[in-house]
Amino acid sequence: MLWALCAWRLRYWPEHPDLDIVVLGDAPEDGFSRGFIRVKPADARRGLDDARAQSRTRVQHMARSWRKLSGRSPILSNEGGRADRARKELVELGTHQAAFFPRVDGNALTQSWVDQLLFACLGKDWLTPADVFMHRSSAGEELRNGWGARIGDFFIAMRLRQWAEHRGAEAALESVPYRTDRPPMLEARYRLTAVGDEIKQHGLAEIAQGPPLPMWGVTAYDPAAPWVVAEGPSGARLQRLGARPNVQM
Structure with missing residues (x-):
């Protein structure tokens, strides 16, 4: 500020x-x-x-x-x-x-680190954002202890809703109302769709599979500006998808 x-x-x-x-x-x-x-x-x-x-x-x-x-x-x-x-x-x-931008590893395009943690906590069972945040797994622990103080729990509820609403019938998550009179952490429950399970197991087919997420002046998962995280000799950098010959959309 x-x-x-x-x-x-x-x-x-x-x-x-x-x-x-x-x-x-x-x-x-x-x-x-x-x-x-x-x-x-x-x-x-x-x-x-x-x-x-x-x-x-x-x-x-x-x-x-x-x-x-x-x-x-x-x-x-x-x-x-x-x-x-x-x-x-x-x-x-x-x-x-x-941490909020999708990543490239060779020819593979994967979710952002934060989105990957969310999906690691999800499966076939219906879970609220609160369940995801308190998930008894290494991913849940990383969300709580590594990211809880940085992004807050409401971000998790917002991001799950974005994934469920993105692309309609081809969404990676499906949702059902739960306790709509309660805070966002309890108002809905989520689980992976077949598309979501494919993303979890094998990565993204294209950058547009992920819902756009503004991060300060730039937007993650934006097909018009496909920034991705790439590891290099000097550490992680963000570059446009396709900047290297062996990386394709």
Whole structure:
């Protein structure tokens, strides 16, 4: 949000992008964990006394980071750049973003890491999003402990609904109403269709099989902009599907 504020100030007040930063409490180390920052009134007053003026160079730097975060290309689609603090933060954000994009492995096109965890918890039995989140499996444990604090449980309910509604009769999931008077985690139950089981076992036939998912400035599973995660010598990167000769839609 600070990056967005810097970009906004530079756009509308380019001659006076003045910003003072007040730091209260400790933020999560990776920027994704949820929780509270407890600050006493005396701490808040001291924080105002210690306001830090941001230089124009610093404001410009954060504005560039915001434009990259909200750009039409995924963060990890570009390499290079200085190994400074902002670059490291962008790599962390890009790694988070990449988990929601489909992946390529040789000629195989597979679901995103997060979608694959969801499907790993599903089968022929009817399960609510809450059941998926609490699934007694390594995938369920990864959803709870690895992603619960990052995406929240409502994302799981939303994503299951998207898979069930995508492509109508050829959807990967089918759903039935359950406790519609309850929160989204209980309002419906889901199970894999034959299409979903095929995806779970063998991967995607095409990128359009997955429901589109906006991730900041770009959309995952978008046939018009088919970004996929590809592993390389320097780690995971996002590239357009078909960028390598042996990868086809």
